[in-house]
Amino acid sequence: MNPVLTRELLERFRTRRAPWFIFGWTLGIGLIGYVVYLVGQQVANGFFGLGRLVASGFMGRFLFQAMALLMMTAVVMVVPGVTALSIVGERERQTLSLLQVTQLSPFQLIVGKLTSSLSYFLLLLVAVAPIMALPLLFGGMSFGDVFAALAIMIATAVMIGSVSLAISARARSSRGAVAGSYVFAFLIAFFTIAMLLAELLVVRGAGGAIVPARGREVYSSWLNPYVAMVDAIEAPLALKMDGQLTPFTPIDSLLFARQGISGGGVLGGGGGFVELPGIPTDDGRQLVRVRRGPVWVRTLIIYVAVSALALMRAGRTVRAPAARPFRLKRYRSAPS
Amino acid sequence: MIATLSGVEKNYGAVRALDGIDLEIPEGSVFGLIGPNGAGKTTSMLVISTLLARDAGKVEVVGVDPQNDPKGVRRLLGYMPDFFGFYENLTAREYLEFFAAASDIKGPRRKAVVSDLLALVDLDHKADADVNSLSRGMKQRLSLARSLVHDPQLLVLDEPASGLDPRARVQLRELIAELSRLGKTVIISSHILSELEGICSHLAVIDDGKVKAHGDLDEIRKALTSNRRVTIRMPDERVDEVAQLMGAQPLVSEIDVERGRVRFVMAGDDHESARLLAQVVSTGTEVAEWRVEAAGLEELFLQITADDEDEQS
Numbered sequence: 001m002n003p004v005l006t007r008e009l010l011e012r013f014r015t016r017r018a019p020w021f022i023f024g025w026t027l028g029i030g031l032i033g034y035v036v037y038l039v040g041q042q043v044a045n046g047f048f049g050l051g052r053l054v055a056s057g058f059m060g061r062f063l064f065q066a067m068a069l070l071m072m073t074a075v076v077m078v079v080p081g082v083t084a085l086s087i088v089g090e091r092e093r094q095t096l097s098l099l100q101v102t103q104l105s106p107f108q109l110i111v112g113k114l115t116s117s118l119s120y121f122l123l124l125l126v127a128v129a130p131i132m133a134l135p136l137l138f139g140g141m142s143f144g145d146v147f148a149a150l151a152i153m154i155a156t157a158v159m160i161g162s163v164s165l166a167i168s169a170r171a172r173s174s175r176g177a178v179a180g181s182y183v184f185a186f187l188i189a190f191f192t193i194a195m196l197l198a199e200l201l202v203v204r205g206a207g208g209a210i211v212p213a214r215g216r217e218v219y220s221s222w223l224n225p226y227v228a229m230v231d232a233i234e235a236p237l238a239l240k241m242d243g244q245l246t247p248f249t250p251i252d253s254l255l256f257a258r259q260g261i262s263g264g265g266v267l268g269g270g271g272g273f274v275e276l277p278g279i280p281t282d283d284g285r286q287l288v289r290v291r292r293g294p295v296w297v298r299t300l301i302i303y304v305a306v307s308a309l310a311l312m313r314a315g316r317t318v319r320a321p322a323a324r325p326f327r328l329k330r331y332r333s334a335p336s
Numbered sequence: 337m338i339a340t341l342s343g344v345e346k347n348y349g350a351v352r353a354l355d356g357i358d359l360e361i362p363e364g365s366v367f368g369l370i371g372p373n374g375a376g377k378t379t380s381m382l383v384i385s386t387l388l389a390r391d392a393g394k395v396e397v398v399g400v401d402p403q404n405d406p407k408g409v410r411r412l413l414g415y416m417p418d419f420f421g422f423y424e425n426l427t428a429r430e431y432l433e434f435f436a437a438a439s440d441i442k443g444p445r446r447k448a449v450v451s452d453l454l455a456l457v458d459l460d461h462k463a464d465a466d467v468n469s470l471s472r473g474m475k476q477r478l479s480l481a482r483s484l485v486h487d488p489q490l491l492v493l494d495e496p497a498s499g500l501d502p503r504a505r506v507q508l509r510e511l512i513a514e515l516s517r518l519g520k521t522v523i524i525s526s527h528i529l530s531e532l533e534g535i536c537s538h539l540a541v542i543d544d545g546k547v548k549a550h551g552d553l554d555e556i557r558k559a560l561t562s563n564r565r566v567t568i569r570m571p572d573e574r575v576d577e578v579a580q581l582m583g584a585q586p587l588v589s590e591i592d593v594e595r596g597r598v599r600f601v602m603a604g605d606d607h608e609s610a611r612l613l614a615q616v617v618s619t620g621t622e623v624a625e626w627r628v629e630a631a632g633l634e635e636l637f638l639q640i641t642a643d644d645e646d647e648q649s
Contacts, residue, residue, distance in 0.1 A: 011424060011425050011426060099438065100386075103438065320386060320406065321387060322388075
């Protein structure tokens with residue numbers, strides 16, 4: 001086991017505030033889960049007036065989708081906080097040079113730091129696992145959906161964690177590292193939504209339509225973790241349509257519009273899209289053929305590339321003796 | 337030689353920290369690096385310890401260039417900086433176990449190594465105490481133990497005694513002497529010269545990024561101390577006659593007469609000292625004590641740096 005990981009876990013979980021933080025976190029997620037349940041109940045029974053059996057499946061999906069979005073937000077909020085201090089903290093405690101003269105390679109050091117930060121986040125996920133598992137009791141979603149959500153969350157956590165580590169390795173102070181890491185996480189999670197809307201509104205299709213009848217690629221969506229997660233859950237092979245209003249509906253609409261499928265709601269509004277032939281599923285939904293490949297695969301490729309680059313950068317920064325910066329040779333013109 | 341530096345240069349922006357340093361550190365020696373703050377001691381140590389890349393010159397540590405094979409050098413080198421570098425919520429034992437693991441010491445051997453080191457630095461009774469609860473002297477000894485976890489041949493200790501109380505300093509000196517007896521080569525820096533007095537076998541005086549003097553401590557002393565203070569103790573009635581005799585010697589100056597003692601400055605080596613003693617004895621004086629004081633490190637340092645200032649002016 002990586003010695004940095006072992007030491008970090010020992011150090012992190014021995015603090016007095018660690019159990020209190022986990023208690024507060026579990027309580028907070030539990031309370032939010034309960035509020036989501038109440039809202040879902042209102043939507044299912046009051047607004048739609050669904051029958052009990054259908055309502056149960058709807059409740060399962062509603063709860064799961066809300067909790068998945070909530071946990072993705074937790075990734076964006078928690079991961080920069082736990083990783084941003086890892087290298088700059090070593091520098092401020094004056095322990096970085098002590099690690100540099102051991103047999104640990106920069107890669108081991110960086111991976112130890114990343115895994116210890118992500119282990120902490122994984123522990124937080126495990127702590128709320130029973131709450132997250134509640135939607136499974138209602139039905140309407142599968143273990144596959146849970147797996148897809150977790151996979152994209154972990155990929156996002158690794159990417160944000162890697163970039164935060166690179167920022168931490170370069171930062172001169174803890175404040176700078178934390179600020180830089182949060183700015184990056186917020187850019188990826190929220191600024192990309194603004195980019196996405198801008199792309200939709202500025203780059204218009206033929207006849208001034210936001211999305212042409214055959215759909216169009218929305219490049220900004222490739223960067224956003226929420227879009228990737230919804231895409232991975234809703235369309236592992238094709239797009240699932242159920243026509244119900246759930247927390248995923250706004251992103252679903254985007255994904256429908258991207259494929260040029262009508263009935264998406266928010267973006268489609270039922271007008272101008274070509275209906276593609278669907279394949280009915282057991283739970284009454286339709287699997288439809290898609291024109292464009294899944295967003296989540298593109299997002300995953302981008303995240304893996306960004307993570308690799310960030311980890312290489314962080315490793316290079318903590319290498320001792322420091323790597324010489326790359327400089328182009330200056331050529332002077334010969335004196336005339 | 338366990339480490340050699342030749343023509344090493346290092347700049348921090350416009351500041352020249354090392355200006356063509358040449359050092360030869362013999363195996364098994366306790367090598368003192370002395371110099372004022374900002375002289376280039378720590379920079380030299382960082383270059384030797386693989387933590388800093390030089391701008392020019394050649395460095396070899398245990399036969400390897402630290403820039404080409406830092407991992408190879410680190411396997412044989414222990415580094416103790418001029419700060420502690422402790423983690424929170426770890427005991428002394430866990431702290432050493434972590435660094436032993438980071439130094440590729442595995443399984444049961446790690447526990448044995450840590451126990452031995454805690455005993456060596458006399459911290460076995462504090463093995464399970466939080467590192468931050470230890471006294472400054474204990475922390476320093478724990479830091480020394482940390483630099484020894486992988487049993488290095490060469491130890492680089494940067495200002496190890498700074499901030500320690502007299503008792504802790506004595507303990508540290510004893511530890512360094514013990515390490516020297518165990519065959520380790522120790523490079524030790526300080527700007528407090530009395531700290532190095534008595535433990536160094538070799539010495540380099542660094543100032544302004546340059547080596548001002550370098551070599552075996554006794555040889556440096558001999559080369560630099562042309563004037564040595566001599567004290568003779570004898571019966572009180574013989575004092576005036578001996579003072580007169582010494583006054584007639586060409587290499588003797590600054591004669592000072594006290595009750596039962598004559599002091600003077602002698603510009604000569606051990607042969608000259610023996611010749612003078614024979615002359616005093618030949619007058620029938622009962623010499624109770626003949627003491628030739630070697631120059632202390634402080635005196636040497638002042639003389640070396642003063643010579644340099646004279647050259648510059």
